[in-house]
Amino acid sequence: MDKKSAIFEAALRLFVEHGFHGTATSLIAKEAGVANGTLFNYFPTKDELVLGLYAAIKQELTEYVRIHTGNAEDIRDFMRSQFLTSLFWALDNPLKFHFIQQFHTSPYSSMPNASVDAEQTAYHTKIIRAGIKQKMLRNLPVDFIISLVNSHTFGVFQYLQSKKLSKAEQHKLIETSYELLKKMLE
Amino acid sequence: MDKKSAIFEAALRLFVEHGFHGTATSLIAKEAGVANGTLFNYFPTKDELVLGLYAAIKQELTEYVRIHTGNAEDIRDFMRSQFLTSLFWALDNPLKFHFIQQFHTSPYSSMPNASVDAEQTAYHTKIIRAGIKQKMLRNLPVDFIISLVNSHTFGVFQYLQSKKLSKAEQHKLIETSYELLKKMLE
Amino acid sequence: MDKKSAIFEAALRLFVEHGFHGTATSLIAKEAGVANGTLFNYFPTKDELVLGLYAAIKQELTEYVRIHTGNAEDIRDFMRSQFLTSLFWALDNPLKFHFIQQFHTSPYSSMPNASVDAEQTAYHTKIIRAGIKQKMLRNLPVDFIISLVNSHTFGVFQYLQSKKLSKAEQHKLIETSYELLKKMLE
Amino acid sequence: MDKKSAIFEAALRLFVEHGFHGTATSLIAKEAGVANGTLFNYFPTKDELVLGLYAAIKQELTEYVRIHTGNAEDIRDFMRSQFLTSLFWALDNPLKFHFIQQFHTSPYSSMPNASVDAEQTAYHTKIIRAGIKQKMLRNLPVDFIISLVNSHTFGVFQYLQSKKLSKAEQHKLIETSYELLKKMLE
DNA sequence: CATGAATGAGATTTCATTCAT
DNA sequence: GATGAATGAAATCTCATTCAT
Numbered sequence: 001m002d003k004k005s006a007i008f009e010a011a012l013r014l015f016v017e018h019g020f021h022g023t024a025t026s027l028i029a030k031e032a033g034v035a036n037g038t039l040f041n042y043f044p045t046k047d048e049l050v051l052g053l054y055a056a057i058k059q060e061l062t063e064y065v066r067i068h069t070g071n072a073e074d075i076r077d078f079m080r081s082q083f084l085t086s087l088f089w090a091l092d093n094p095l096k097f098h099f100i101q102q103f104h105t106s107p108y109s110s111m112p113n114a115s116v117d118a119e120q121t122a123y124h125t126k127i128i129r130a131g132i133k134q135k136m137l138r139n140l141p142v143d144f145i146i147s148l149v150n151s152h153t154f155g156v157f158q159y160l161q162s163k164k165l166s167k168a169e170q171h172k173l174i175e176t177s178y179e180l181l182k183k184m185l186e
Numbered sequence: 187m188d189k190k191s192a193i194f195e196a197a198l199r200l201f202v203e204h205g206f207h208g209t210a211t212s213l214i215a216k217e218a219g220v221a222n223g224t225l226f227n228y229f230p231t232k233d234e235l236v237l238g239l240y241a242a243i244k245q246e247l248t249e250y251v252r253i254h255t256g257n258a259e260d261i262r263d264f265m266r267s268q269f270l271t272s273l274f275w276a277l278d279n280p281l282k283f284h285f286i287q288q289f290h291t292s293p294y295s296s297m298p299n300a301s302v303d304a305e306q307t308a309y310h311t312k313i314i315r316a317g318i319k320q321k322m323l324r325n326l327p328v329d330f331i332i333s334l335v336n337s338h339t340f341g342v343f344q345y346l347q348s349k350k351l352s353k354a355e356q357h358k359l360i361e362t363s364y365e366l367l368k369k370m371l372e
Numbered sequence: 373m374d375k376k377s378a379i380f381e382a383a384l385r386l387f388v389e390h391g392f393h394g395t396a397t398s399l400i401a402k403e404a405g406v407a408n409g410t411l412f413n414y415f416p417t418k419d420e421l422v423l424g425l426y427a428a429i430k431q432e433l434t435e436y437v438r439i440h441t442g443n444a445e446d447i448r449d450f451m452r453s454q455f456l457t458s459l460f461w462a463l464d465n466p467l468k469f470h471f472i473q474q475f476h477t478s479p480y481s482s483m484p485n486a487s488v489d490a491e492q493t494a495y496h497t498k499i500i501r502a503g504i505k506q507k508m509l510r511n512l513p514v515d516f517i518i519s520l521v522n523s524h525t526f527g528v529f530q531y532l533q534s535k536k537l538s539k540a541e542q543h544k545l546i547e548t549s550y551e552l553l554k555k556m557l558e
Numbered sequence: 559m560d561k562k563s564a565i566f567e568a569a570l571r572l573f574v575e576h577g578f579h580g581t582a583t584s585l586i587a588k589e590a591g592v593a594n595g596t597l598f599n600y601f602p603t604k605d606e607l608v609l610g611l612y613a614a615i616k617q618e619l620t621e622y623v624r625i626h627t628g629n630a631e632d633i634r635d636f637m638r639s640q641f642l643t644s645l646f647w648a649l650d651n652p653l654k655f656h657f658i659q660q661f662h663t664s665p666y667s668s669m670p671n672a673s674v675d676a677e678q679t680a681y682h683t684k685i686i687r688a689g690i691k692q693k694m695l696r697n698l699p700v701d702f703i704i705s706l707v708n709s710h711t712f713g714v715f716q717y718l719q720s721k722k723l724s725k726a727e728q729h730k731l732i733e734t735s736y737e738l739l740k741k742m743l744e
Numbered sequence: 745c746a747t748g749a750a751t752g753a754g755a756t757t758t759c760a761t762t763c764a765t
Numbered sequence: 766g767a768t769g770a771a772t773g774a775a776a777t778c779t780c781a782t783t784c785a786t
Contacts, residue, residue, distance in 0.1 A: 034746080210756085227769095594751080604776090
């Protein structure tokens with residue numbers, strides 16, 4: 001499974017730098033240190049490589065957040081933890097987080113693969129509904145809240161990427177961001 | 187200048203649907219109803235077509251907002267107007283607004299052309315600084331505020347696109363979105 | 373006839389620099405300061421431009437040599453004068469002389485146009501035959517002698533082009549070259 | 559390395575017949591019996607094909623002359639052998655010799671690749687200097703002598719190409735040519 | 745599984761030439 | 766004649782994919 005990882009790693013780097021169509025599979029193979037044809041042993045199609053990479057990254061993020069979110073006794077704590085953890089992960093994995101964005105604004109996002117995201121959306125929906133019921137969140141359409149939280153997250157991430165801040169400053173800003181989000185939605 | 191418009195129109199539609207690299211210049215030409223070579227009379231390079239299209243669209247949006255923003259006596263009114271007008275324009279020109287997003291998450295955005303955006307950013311910076319001084323905005327880094335406003339705008343737009351709402355509902359939601367934004371930043 | 377000259381001039385310069393096929397007619401037109409289509413009023417075809425340019429240059433050289441060769445009383449003087457005058461002209465018109473060479477090693481030289489050169493060859497043949505009869509030239513095939521004289525001329529020209537010599541040095545070398553040629557052929 | 563040879567062979571034939579720019583890479587590929595893209599596996603660029611072909615041919619000629627020139631005890635024998643061998647090779651490989659000429663009068667000859675020729679020129683320079691010192695050659699600039707020898711060689715070759723002579727006649731003429739050259743330069 | 749040469753459809757770009765004004 | 770926008774065939778080059786080894 002070592003070669004697969006090497007391919008993923010190279011693909012991630014190159015996709016972020018040159019875009020999906022702008023990156024040749026032969027280049028990915030070369031950078032991954034494998035032969036041209038080897039790549040197609042693991043991914044019969046370039047599309048499947050893109051989709052597979054997205055799935056892997058999304059799962060990694062989900063897993064990370066799930067593990068670090070602690071036992072979600074309180075819904076408020078839970079949401080706070082979700083938000084903060086996501087951004088901490090993003091800071092440690094900027095390419096991957098960038099890739100997720102890139103994927104979403106690309107034509108790939110409307111391919112038959114959504115299964116990955118659907119599950120998570122359902123999960124988030126449940127949380128938010130509970131939050132609304134407990135009056136911790138405004139009574140707004142759930143999808144709308146999800147949109148706002150997501151875009152807020154990306155906005156914060158982009159700002160962090162564009163500035164050279166120390167770890168402490170970064171964490172402080174992420175905390176502040178959460179306060180702002182909370183204020184907006186409660 | 188009719189052919190240039192036809193090329194822009196076709197390019198916009200196809201870029202949004204298939205991405206930059208996923209769209210062949212020959213297809214753009216065909217859809218625009220011009221010969222293959224004609225496209226290259228107007229844009230010596232595919233890259234220049236993309237860049238030119240972005241510049242044109244950005245200018246159109248800026249112009250529109252400038253005209254419809256009224257006499258910006260009060261800063262609060264001014265910001266409200268900017269936000270609402272941008273989203274109204276986005277609703278009327280969803281492809282163009284989508285294109286702007288697409289452009290920003292693509293490798294094109296780091297090409298030597300930024301001049302278009304630089305001017306606007308300078309303008310926004312001035313407004314926000316004034317807002318902070320007048321205690322209408324929290325004392326946060328100006329760039330940070332810009333990031334948040336932008337991502338909020340895109341989030342609202344994406345939500346609106348994904349739902350089939352009536353004009354009235356759309357406008358109501360945009361108003362609400364502004365209230366949320368204001369609450370977050372004041 | 374001013375535009376025709378402008379076209380010739382630009383074409384000459386560009387052909388020498390980039391080759392025949394490497395030079396676009398549109399570029400020739402631009403450098404000549406005429407519109408794209410104008411070129412095709414004077415030369416219905418790019419090929420006819422090349423051929424026409426060659427004919428014009430060849431005629432210019434012939435004319436020049438004819439005028440400056442003096443009254444060819446003595447055959448020996450005559451040959452000397454021909455050789456020297458050709459090279460003097462070449463020094464004053466390096467691009468044109470280079471073009472002649474270029475033309476000869478190109479596929480154009482085997483196009484139906486030879487008429488220009490045929491006449492001159494006939495003329496040279498007569499002289500050389502006389503030279504042989506008068507024992508001033510070795511008894512070698514006339515064509516062979518012509519080949520040797522031509523290549524000698526080009527060789528001297530190329531050497532002169534590659535060195536930065538003063539007028540005096542150039543002329544001295546040309547004189548020497550003639551002595552060498554004479555020695556070889558007598 | 560069989561395909562590379564096939565490409566070289568086809569390219570040589572077509573370049574000589576139609577010129578560099580006049581020959582489409584697709585035609586070369588077809589005549590070589592390989593796929594269009596295969597050509598670009600071997601030569602990433604048409605220019606590199608031309609340059610590579612020149613380098614290969616030049617090396618072949620050099621090698622041939624080196625091998626057949628015998629142990630160059632006497633400088634006079636050596637020069638004679640060089641001249642004759644070059645022309646014998648040219649007679650056996652007319653296309654290749656023509657190609658060399660074609661290359662030299664083309665814009666390619668001023669591309670960054672001269673390294674191939676530089677070495678040989680250095681070698682020839684040494685020989686000629688020795689010849690001058692031993693009074694076997696006139697005291698003329700070395701570069702000048704090289705120019706004259708080269709152009710003489712090409713002149714003889716061109717004459718041989720234009721006539722249908724028997725092997726014996728050809729060889730006799732080459733011998734004569736050398737006598738002429740010697741007479742001119744001693 | 746791994747390799748990498750080979751493929752050929754397709755992409756971008758060029759350019760001689762035409763033609764309405 | 767002069768113009769230059771328009772044309773579209775053709776050229777160079779790319780790249781996802783295959784397959785024999």
